[in-house]
Structures are given as C-alpha cells and as structure tokens.
Amino acid sequence: MKRVNIGICGLGTVGSGTFNVLTRNQETISRRAGRDIQITHIGARRDNPASHTAGYNVSRDVFDVVRDPEVQIVVELIGGTSVAKDLVLEAIANGKHVVTANKALIALHGNEIFQAAEAKGVTVAFEAAVAGGIPVIKALREGLVANEVNWLAGIINGTGNFILTEMREKGRAFLDVLAEAQELGYAEADPTFDVEGIDAAHKLTILASIAYGVPLQFESVYTEGITQITQDDVQYAEELGYRIKHLGIAKRGQDGVEMRVHPTLVPEQRLLANVNGVLNAILVHGDAVGPTMYYGPGAGAEATASSVIADIVDVAREVDLAHPVPHLGYHRGAEGLKVLPMAEVVTSYYLRLQVTDEVGVMARIANILSDNEINIEAIIQKEPQPSDDTVPLILLTQRVQEQKMNKAITELEGQTSVIGKVTRIRVEQLDG
Amino acid sequence: MKRVNIGICGLGTVGSGTFNVLTRNQETISRRAGRDIQITHIGARRDNPASHTAGYNVSRDVFDVVRDPEVQIVVELIGGTSVAKDLVLEAIANGKHVVTANKALIALHGNEIFQAAEAKGVTVAFEAAVAGGIPVIKALREGLVANEVNWLAGIINGTGNFILTEMREKGRAFLDVLAEAQELGYAEADPTFDVEGIDAAHKLTILASIAYGVPLQFESVYTEGITQITQDDVQYAEELGYRIKHLGIAKRGQDGVEMRVHPTLVPEQRLLANVNGVLNAILVHGDAVGPTMYYGPGAGAEATASSVIADIVDVAREVDLAHPVPHLGYHRGAEGLKVLPMAEVVTSYYLRLQVTDEVGVMARIANILSDNEINIEAIIQKEPQPSDDTVPLILLTQRVQEQKMNKAITELEGQTSVIGKVTRIRVEQLDG
Numbered sequence: 001m002k003r004v005n006i007g008i009c010g011l012g013t014v015g016s017g018t019f020n021v022l023t024r025n026q027e028t029i030s031r032r033a034g035r036d037i038q039i040t041h042i043g044a045r046r047d048n049p050a051s052h053t054a055g056y057n058v059s060r061d062v063f064d065v066v067r068d069p070e071v072q073i074v075v076e077l078i079g080g081t082s083v084a085k086d087l088v089l090e091a092i093a094n095g096k097h098v099v100t101a102n103k104a105l106i107a108l109h110g111n112e113i114f115q116a117a118e119a120k121g122v123t124v125a126f127e128a129a130v131a132g133g134i135p136v137i138k139a140l141r142e143g144l145v146a147n148e149v150n151w152l153a154g155i156i157n158g159t160g161n162f163i164l165t166e167m168r169e170k171g172r173a174f175l176d177v178l179a180e181a182q183e184l185g186y187a188e189a190d191p192t193f194d195v196e197g198i199d200a201a202h203k204l205t206i207l208a209s210i211a212y213g214v215p216l217q218f219e220s221v222y223t224e225g226i227t228q229i230t231q232d233d234v235q236y237a238e239e240l241g242y243r244i245k246h247l248g249i250a251k252r253g254q255d256g257v258e259m260r261v262h263p264t265l266v267p268e269q270r271l272l273a274n275v276n277g278v279l280n281a282i283l284v285h286g287d288a289v290g291p292t293m294y295y296g297p298g299a300g301a302e303a304t305a306s307s308v309i310a311d312i313v314d315v316a317r318e319v320d321l322a323h324p325v326p327h328l329g330y331h332r333g334a335e336g337l338k339v340l341p342m343a344e345v346v347t348s349y350y351l352r353l354q355v356t357d358e359v360g361v362m363a364r365i366a367n368i369l370s371d372n373e374i375n376i377e378a379i380i381q382k383e384p385q386p387s388d389d390t391v392p393l394i395l396l397t398q399r400v401q402e403q404k405m406n407k408a409i410t411e412l413e414g415q416t417s418v419i420g421k422v423t424r425i426r427v428e429q430l431d432g
Numbered sequence: 433m434k435r436v437n438i439g440i441c442g443l444g445t446v447g448s449g450t451f452n453v454l455t456r457n458q459e460t461i462s463r464r465a466g467r468d469i470q471i472t473h474i475g476a477r478r479d480n481p482a483s484h485t486a487g488y489n490v491s492r493d494v495f496d497v498v499r500d501p502e503v504q505i506v507v508e509l510i511g512g513t514s515v516a517k518d519l520v521l522e523a524i525a526n527g528k529h530v531v532t533a534n535k536a537l538i539a540l541h542g543n544e545i546f547q548a549a550e551a552k553g554v555t556v557a558f559e560a561a562v563a564g565g566i567p568v569i570k571a572l573r574e575g576l577v578a579n580e581v582n583w584l585a586g587i588i589n590g591t592g593n594f595i596l597t598e599m600r601e602k603g604r605a606f607l608d609v610l611a612e613a614q615e616l617g618y619a620e621a622d623p624t625f626d627v628e629g630i631d632a633a634h635k636l637t638i639l640a641s642i643a644y645g646v647p648l649q650f651e652s653v654y655t656e657g658i659t660q661i662t663q664d665d666v667q668y669a670e671e672l673g674y675r676i677k678h679l680g681i682a683k684r685g686q687d688g689v690e691m692r693v694h695p696t697l698v699p700e701q702r703l704l705a706n707v708n709g710v711l712n713a714i715l716v717h718g719d720a721v722g723p724t725m726y727y728g729p730g731a732g733a734e735a736t737a738s739s740v741i742a743d744i745v746d747v748a749r750e751v752d753l754a755h756p757v758p759h760l761g762y763h764r765g766a767e768g769l770k771v772l773p774m775a776e777v778v779t780s781y782y783l784r785l786q787v788t789d790e791v792g793v794m795a796r797i798a799n800i801l802s803d804n805e806i807n808i809e810a811i812i813q814k815e816p817q818p819s820d821d822t823v824p825l826i827l828l829t830q831r832v833q834e835q836k837m838n839k840a841i842t843e844l845e846g847q848t849s850v851i852g853k854v855t856r857i858r859v860e861q862l863d864g
Contacts, residue, residue, distance in 0.1 A: 021578050021720045031645060032577050114759040124759060127575070133721035135575025141761035143559070143567025145464050146453050146741030153862055213463060213762035214769050222774040233784060233855060236812055236826045240782070244857065256770035258777050265782050265828075265859040271727060272862060274706055281725075283862060288453045289565035289728060289738035293713075295703060296724030306721035309578030327546040327556060330645035337646050338688035342654040345690050350672070350697050352665060380668055394668045396697075423665060425676065427697040430585055430704060430715060 003036040004316040007071035007096075009062040009087060010078035011044035014101050014128070016051040017301030018075065018308045031330050033313040041065045050301075066091040073315050075308060076100040085109050088124070092116045097318065099311040101128035101304055107202035110209075110216040123318055125311035130203045131156055131280045133303030134296040135310060140210050140284060147286025149211040151251040153264075156203040158278035158298040159187045159194035160226050160246040164263075165276040167234050168243060174229060186278055186299075196225035197246065197261040204248035207282070208259045211250055217259075224262035237265050243273040343403040348377065351395040352423040353412065357384045361417045365393070368415075372408040374400045390419050396427065435468040436748040439503035439528075441494040441519060442510035443476035446533050446560070448483040449733030450507065450740045463762050465745040473497045482733075498523040505747050507740060508532040517541050520556070524548045529750065531743040533560035533736055539634035542641075542648040555750055557743035562635045563588055563712040565735030566728040567742060572642050572716060579718025581643040583683040585696075588635040590710035590730040591619045591626035592658050592678040596695075597708040599666050600675060606661060618710055618731075628657035629678065629693040636680035639714070640691045643682055649691075656694035669697050675705040775835040780809065783827040784855035785844065789816045793849045797825070800847075804840040806832045822851050828859065 006022075008015055022029065022039060030036055042053055043062030059065060066074050066087060074091040076098060078084050084105050091098050092113070100106065106113070106126050117124045127137045131154070140149075155161050159181050166177040178195065181187040193199040201221040209216050226246050237244050242265035251258040266273040271293060275281040280298030285291050297303035355361050362381075369376060380394040397405075409422045438454075440447055454461065454471060462468055474485055475494030491497060498506050498519060506523040508530060510516050516537050523530050524545070532538065538545070538558050549556045559569045563586070572581075587593050591613050598609040610627065613619040625631040633653040641648050658678050669676050674697035683690040698705040703725060707713040712730030717723050729735035787793050794813075801808060812826040829837075841854045 017720075025578060025580055025720070028580055028645075029578060032573075110759075117759065133718075134724055135571050138570060138575050139567050139726075141464075142746065143570050143742050144738065145745045145761070146457060146461060146738045148457055148460055153860065210761045212769060213460075214771070217771060220771040222777075228855065229857075230855075232824065233782070233857060236784065236824075237782065237857075239812060240810055240826075240828055242782075242859065247860070249860065253772060253778075255776065256772040258772045260774060260777065263857050265857055266862060270862055271703060271706060274703060286565075286738060288449075288457070288734040288741075290732070290735055292566055292726070292728030294571075294724070294726060297722050300722070302720040303722055306576065306578045306718060309720075310575050313577045314574065327542075327549065337644060339646070339649060339652040340685060340688040340690045342692060344687065345654075345692065346685075350665070350669065350674075352668065378672055380671060392664065392668075394672075396672055423660065423662075425661070425665060425669075425695050425697055427674065428585065428679070428681065430698060430702055 001030065001034065001036045003038055004319055005038055005040035005070050005072045006075060006312060007041040007043070007065035007068060007073070008039060008075045008077065009043040009065050010076065011042060011048040011051055012077065012079070013301045014304045014308065015044070015077040016048045017305035018077065019051040019053070021302055021305045022309060029309065029313065033316055035316045037312060037316060040070050041068045062087055063090065066094055066096060071096060072319055073097045073099060073312055075312065076102060081105050081108055088113055089116055092120050092122055092124070095120060095122060097122045097315045098124045099308055099315060100124065100126050101308055103129040103199070103202040103206065107205040107216060107218045110206070123315050125315050127311050128304045128307035130206050131282060132296070132298040132300060133306040134280060134282070134294045134298065135307065136282050136294045137210065139294055140207065144284060144286050144289060144292070147288045149252065150285045150287055151249065152207060152211055152282060152284040153247050153249045153272065154204070154207065154282035155245055155272065155275050155280050156248050156282065156298065157194055157200040157246060158280055159191065160200070161275065161280070162186055162278045163195070164226060164229070164244055164246060167229070167231060168238070171231060173231055174227065195227050197223040200246065200248045200261045204250060204259055204261055207248070208250035208257060212252060212257050214257060220259060222260040222262070226263050229263055241268055242266060243268050245273060343406065345402045346399050347402070348399045348427040349397045349405055350425040350427055351397065353393045354390050354419040355393050356417045356419065357389050357391050358417065364415060364417065365412060368408055368411045369397070372404045374404060374408055433462065433466065433468045435470055436751055437470055437472035437502050437504045438507060438744060439473040439475070439497035439500060439505070440471060440507045440509065441475040441497050442508065443474060443480040443483055444509065444511070445733045446736045446740065447476070447509040448480045449737035450509065451483040451485070453734055453737045454741060461741065461745065465748055467748045469744060469748060472502050473500045494519055495522065498526055498528060503528060504751055505529045505531060505744055507744065508534060509740070513537050513540055520545055521548055524552050524554055524556070527552060527554060529554045529747045530556045531740055531747060532556065532558050533740055535561040535631070535634040535638065539637040539648060539650045542638070555747050557747050559743050560736045560739035562638050563714060564728070564730040564732060565738040566712060566714070566726045566730065567739065568714050568726045569642065571726055572639065576716060576718050576721060576724070579720045581684065582717040582719055583681065584639060584643055584714060584716040585679050585681045585704065586639065586714035587677055587704065587707050587712050588680050588714065588730065589626055589632040589678060590712055591623065592632070593707065594618055594710045595627070596658060596661070596676055596678060599661070599663060600670070603663060605663055606659065627659050629655045632678065632680045632693045636682060636691055636693055639680070640682035640689060644684060644689050646689060652691060654692040654694065658695050661695055673700055674698060675700050677705060775838065777834045778831050779834070780831045780859040781829045781837055782857040782859055783829065785825045786822050786851040787825050788849045788851065789821050789823050790849065796847060796849065797844060800840055800843045801829070804836045806836060806840055
C-alpha cells in the first residue's frame with residue numbers, strides 16, 4: 001500500500017486528538033483510504049502529555065515541518081492567523097497539500113491562500129474549520145452540488161448554544177451560565193469570540209462562500225451576539241411558541257446574498273430549535289432537495305480530529321490521482337466479520353400483555369421474567385374496563401439477550417392468565 | 433470547459449426529476465463541477481409529460497443508451513432488479529461509469545456489480561439509493577472515514593415514518609393512515625416493501641457494509657414491519673416517555689455486527705424521535721466524532737435527483753482525473769454577486785418594550801408601527817407588578833425590511849411612555 005507522509009504542526013487539543021485517532025484507528029483508516037497514512041514529522045513548541053510522541057520526529061520549530069522534503073501533507077493546528085498564515089503559505093510554496101482546522105485563517109485569509117494553492121496545484125482542506133466533526137463542508141460542496149441553495153441557517157457555536165439551552169431549561173441568567181461554560185472549558189477566558197458571534201461569523205463566511213460562490217468576505221457579515229438576551233426574553237419566546245437560538249444565516253434573495261449572525265426566534269417544533277447544549281447543526285435548504293440538516297459536535301479534540309483526518313484521506317487521494325473512493329468505502333473489506341443472529345442481540349423491551357384481572361397474575365409474570373434473567377424497568381397497569389375481566393399490562397424491561405426474551409414470551413403466552421399474543425417492541429436509548 | 437456526456441435510462445419520477453434539475457441548474461452545476469455536463473441520450477419506454485425532451489436523442493430501448501459510444505456516464509433509473517442488473521452490467525462491460533438510485537439492485541446484486549466495475553476500472557455511484565436527498569453515503573464513507581462506527585440508527589423509510597407520526601399526533605389507526613399514504617402517493621398500491629421493512633432493510637444493508645466493510649448481505653438483516661403497532665402501543669410508549677420509530681440499526685459488538693429493522697421505542701427527547709412525517713434521518717455514532725445526524729427528504733423526484741446529480745459530478749471528476757473539488761466548491765465563482773446590507777434584509781421581529789401603564793400607550797405604539805408599515809402578529813401584555821407603574825409589552829411582527837424596523841425602534845425609544853431601550857430579536861420560520 002502506498003505510503004503518504006503527514007506532518008502535524010501544533011499538538012494542542014486538536015493536534016493531540018488527531019494524533020491519537022490516527023494512531024488508534026490506523027488499520028481501519030488505511031483499509032478505507034487504500035493508503036498507509038503515516039505521521040512523519042511533528043512540530044510542537046512543547047510536548048503534550050496527551051500524545052505519546054516518543055519515537056516520532058518532533059521539531060520545536062513548526063517551520064521545520066513545512067520544509068521537510070518527506071512531508072506531503074501539512075496539518076496546520078497551531079491556530080491564530082499570523083504564524084499560521086505564514087506557515088500555510090510556505091507549505092504551499094513548498095508544494096505541499098495543507099489540512100487546517102483554522103476557521104479564522106480561512107475566513108480572513110482564505111482568498112489569498114486558495115489562490116496560492118491553485119497556482120501551485122495543491123489542495124487546502126478545511127472541513128474541521130466549520131462545525132467540528134460534522135462533515136458539512138463536504139455535504140454542501142459535494143453532496144448538494146445540484147442545488148441552488150435557497151438559504152442555510154446554523155447553530156455553529158457550541159458555547160453560545162450551551163448558554164441559551166441552560167437559560168431556557170434551567171431559568172438561569174446569562175452571566176451565571178457563561179461562568180460555568182468557562183469552568184467546563186467550553187468558553188475561553190475571553191469569551192468575546194463566542195458570545196459576540198465572531199466565531200460564528202467566521203464559520204458563516206465560509207459556508208456562504210461555498211453555498212453561493214462568492215469570495216470570502218468576513219467583513220460583510222452582520223454580527224450580533226447573545227450578551228443582551230435576558231431570562232425574560234427566553235420565557236416570552238417560549239410563551240409565543242418559539243426558542244431563541246444564536247444562528248448564522250446565509251440567504252439568496254432577489255438582490256443579493258444575506259449573511260448574518262444574530263439571536264433568532266425559531267418555532268419550537270423545528271428540529272433545529274431542539275438542538276441543545278454544545279451541539280451544532282446546520283439546516284440547508286436547496287431548491288431540488290428541500291430541507292436537509294447536519295447535526296453533531298461542533299468542537300472537541302476527537303470530533304474535530306474526525307474532520308481533520310477525513311480531509312487527510314481526501315487529500316491523500318490526490319497525491320496519486322488514480323485512486324477514487326472505493327464503492328463501499330473500504331479497499332480491503334472485513335469479509336470475516338460475522339453478522340450477529342437476532343437471537344444474540346441484546347436490547348431492552350416494551351411488552352404489552354392482556355391479562356385476566358385476578359390475584360397472583362402479576363407474580364406469575366414477574367417470576368417467568370425473573371427466571372429468564374429479565375429485569376423490569378417500569379410497569380403500567382390499567383384499570384379494567386367495566387364488563388371486562390381482562391386488563392392490559394405494559395412492561396419496560398432492562399437489557400437482555402433476544403433469545404432469553406423469546407423463551408420468556410413463549411412461557412408467558414402459555415399461561416392461561418395471559419390472553420392472546422404478547423406484543424413485543426424493542427427499546428433503544430441511542431445515547432452513546 | 434470539458435464536456436461530459438450523460439445517458440439517462442428511465443424517465444419516471446426520479447428520471448424526470450434528474451432531467452429537470454440538470455437542465456434548470458445547468459449553469460450553477462457546471463460552475464461547480466468544472467465540467468459541461470450534458471444529457472446526450474435518453475432511454476425511456478414512453479415520453480414523460482413532466483420532462484420536455486424535445487430535441488434530445490430519445491431511444492425506446494434503454495440498452496441503446498449503454499451501447500452509445502458517446503455516453504460516458506449511464507444513469508440507471510428504471511428500477512427493479514432484473515433488467516436494471518443486465519443494463520448496469522452491460523454499461524460496465526462497455527467501460528461506462530454508472531450512477532443509480534436503485535437500492536434493491538445494490539443491496540441484492542451490489543457485490544457482483546462492484547466486482548465487475550472494479551475489474552473494468554469504472555465507478556458505480558449510488559448516493560440516491562439510501563435516504564433520497566440526504567448525502568449520507570458520502571458522509572459515512574468519506575466524512576467519517578476516521579471513525580470506528582459504534583452504531584448507526586436510521587429512519588430510512590418515509591412512508592413508515594409518516595404512518596407512525598400520524599398515529600401518534602392524531603390518534604389514528606394504522607390501516608386508516610396507510611390508506612391515506614397510498615392516496616397521497618407516499619405508499620405503493622402494494623405497500624409491503626414499506627410497511628414490512630423490506631425497503632428499509634435494503635438501505636440498512638448498504639449502510640452497514642459501508643460502516644463495517646462487510647459484504648452486502650441483505651439476507652442477514654433481521655426485518656420486522658410496523659403492521660402490528662396499535663394505537664395502544666403508541667400511547668403507552670408516550671406515557672413511558674418514548675416514541676415508536678421504525679429504525680434500521682447496525683451495531684458493532686464484541687462478537688460481530690448486528691443488522692436489524694424493527695419498530696423501536698426511542699426516548700422522546702432524542703432528536704431522532706422528533707423526526708416526523710415522510711422525512712428521513714440517520715444517526716451515526718463514531719468513536720472519534722461521537723453522535724452525528726443527517727436529516728432530510730428520503731424520497732421525491734427532485735430530492736432524489738439531488739443525490740443522483742451529486743454522484744454524476746463526483747464521477748465526472750474521475751472521467752479526467754486531474755480535477756479535484758475546488759476549494760470553495762466553484763471553479764468559476766460569482767464575484768459579482770452582492771452581499772445585502774443588513775438594512776435591506778427582510779425578516780420578522782420579536783420586540784420587548786417596558787412601557788408606562790397608562791391609557792393610550794398601546795395606541796401610540798401601534799401607530800408608530802403602522803406608520804412604518806409594520807404589522808403586528810401577536811402581543812403579550814403583562815399585568816403591572818404592585819408598586820410598579822411600568823409593564824413589559826412583547827410584540828411579534830410580520831415580515832418587514834430591517835431599515836423600517838430601525839426607524840420604528842428609534843421612534844418608539846423617543847416616546848416618553850417607552851422606558852429605556854427596545855429589545856429586538858429577529859424571528860425566522862425556517863420552513864422553506
């Protein structure tokens with residue numbers, strides 16, 4: 001398998017996340033990429049205890065990485081816009097592809113950087129710059145390529161969404177939640193970029209350019225923060241059937257493109273209004289597809305690394321062009337991996353039984369479940385209807401293997417006190 | 433700009449949608465693709481009044497299209513698995529790339545088709561085969577390439593989700609809603625594929641193979657439909673804090689991969705539980721990224737066409753390999769497109785004013801708004817607090833241009849009966 005050499009610049013949160021995911025999932029990533037993706041050179045001012053870089057070529061000067069003739073793809077994760085810009089431009093000048101998670105760099109200097117890259121025939125990839133782990137750049141640029149984008153609206157700053165969520169769910173005040181967000185590490189010591197909408201405006205700048213083909217123009221984004229939102233506003237909005245979300249909106253009208261970041265009342269039944277906490281979501285409305293939404297973590301070491309590595313794999317395909325995406329995503333499949341028979345699946349269950357309304361029925365049912373190692377989580381028992389001597393009994397169980405449940409259901413249906421078939425519906429928490 | 437010749441086989445719902453979007457958005461698609469994508473040949477048993485194919489080369493035999501030496505990409509939209517399979521295999525044998533929306537074809541014969549394509553060095557693309565317009569194949573195969581997929585769970589049959597939504601929201605019976613779905617054209621005359629989960633199992637087969645690198649194996653999917661779900665179950669689930677969704681689930685455990693389609697209780701606060709009507713959504717949990725979700729229309733002429741065309745553009749890049757995705761998605765940008773100043777943006781508004789509690793105040797406020805052509809949508813007026821002679825007044829307005837609102841707010845703040853600043857938050861319906 002052809003080797004592709006990666007140079008990582010910056011070993012902070014995202015840098016160490018990228019290092020860790022690349023090394024942990026090395027085998028799966030290589031099977032999908034059809035490439036042996038190797039970290040060849042790391043530039044970091046200091047060691048990061050979260051990354052075990054022993055045995056790696058580590059330079060204290062990040063510019064050593066972009067000057068290393070072995071490195072084919074430079075991953076810029078140092079942040080900021082001054083050194084990062086010099087670094088990226090030098091990498092391009094040296095004929096290297098670049099992957100970056102730096103939203104400010106792209107929003108402010110992207111036009112210049114892309115021009116340099118196109119002149120040199122290299123690629124600058126930046127999926128991680130918008131909405132962390134959500135592959136929304138790819139969706140917008142490739143997945144929705146057929147569409148005129150009518151509008152897009154995104155929750156693209158997790159800190160702001162966390163604050164607004166806490167204000168609504170717990171009735172807390174803005175400054176109180178902000179202090180907690182800072183303690184939890186969601187917000188920087190200087191929270192201006194988050195709460196004044198600057199971070200969201202960087203991301204919206206990028207999304208709008210991709211949606212409409214206009215140059216990056218951060219300075220044209222109308223930007224309003226959430227610092228003036230009061231608990232009263234949150235409650236009145238609720239009374240009116242709305243929730244307040246801090247949105248980045250890009251919209252194509254008759255006369256031009258709108259780009260704006262501001263607190264927004266959104267009808268509470270919209271899915272976007274129900275995106276809570278630090279999570280991000282971008283709703284894109286295309287003329288052909290209609291509404292589509294992309295949801296997930298907008299920040300975090302490994303979530304952001306997920307997008308950085310997706311870019312690395314995309315760019316690695318360009319290092320040797322005759323190498324499209326494999327049909328099912330893997331160059332080498334996992335043919336040996338077995339599919340579990342349903343009997344071996346473990347899940348929890350909703351059961352509905354119609355039972356005779358007499359003493360001891362519940363005990364017999366509980367015994368059958370208990371004998372099959374099935375624990376009950378919740379019970380609903382309804383009053384019998386007049387002139388009816390049977391009642392519905394609803395059970396929610398804890399997790400158990402399907403074959404045990406099959407056996408228990410057979411036994412339950414054998415009871416004279418259980419009328420007809422037992423209704424069984426599986427339950428999934430889907431919480432991680 | 434280099435031309436790429438497309439042959440479309442089948443001019444039914446999706447075929448005519450693809451024809452219409454390709455011709456309507458021709459200019460934008462070409463600017464993004466860097467290719468002049470032209471329909472060269474259409475194969476259709478009969479004319480479709482929804483597509484104006486006058487002037488196009490139309491054959492009554494679809495095999496004429498795959499034998500046309502001009503055609504570079506064959507778009508298979510005839511459906512079914514017998515003729516479609518022969519057609520796709522012959523296109524591959526003739527060295528043509530293939531784009532298809534045919535989930536049954538891929539789920540049942542994909543292994544054979546991909547093998548033939550790889551042997552011949554062509555690509556078979558099938559984004560539209562899963563979840564219509566949602567670019568979930570691309571997200572899973574490329575966007576999440578760094579991740580071990582812990583599990584995925586999807587609402588991947590719109591008809592089933594429509595039925596379950598109506599049962600919950602309106603208390604209707606299964607058969608009643610099914611009849612309506614058939615009338616609305618959501619469900620086929622024979623609804624078995626939808627309500628028995630076969631359609632969802634086709635799609636889950638494809639998603640699971642991409643997530644885990646296992647061969648396509650439709651026959652291994654546990655499949656249970658929604659025909660046995662009663663109104664009682666829907667209501668008991670609600671009492672327990674759950675909603676019933678028909679999910680396709682793929683999960684990686686210690687011992688193998690689970691693939692199952694069945695009705696499932698999902699906690700009501702999950703975003704997936706709030707995906708209603710005919711819409712689809714796929715929640716994917718990766719080890720690096722955490723939970724991400726992809727939402728949108730799972731069917732429909734133009735939504736499906738959106739994915740078909742995305743595939744055409746992806747494949748068109750392979751026709752001449754030295755042609756990556758442009759940085760901001762456009763080869764030729766829209767530099768002339770102006771960004772609208774905020775003053776010209778039209779939206780609706782939430783206003784909060786603190787006003788003196790006296791006769792005539794409301795009339796003066798209403799007059800100021802009316803003079804600025806601002807219509808009131810809703811009002812909340814609170815009782816004054818004891819020992820306070822001012823009250824909060826909350827207004828929701830209809831849509832108006834920002835500069836009119838700016839002027840009205842200035843005038844309102846000039847009123848002696850209005851205390852302090854007016855709080856203004858913009859309102860967006862985000863409904864299309």
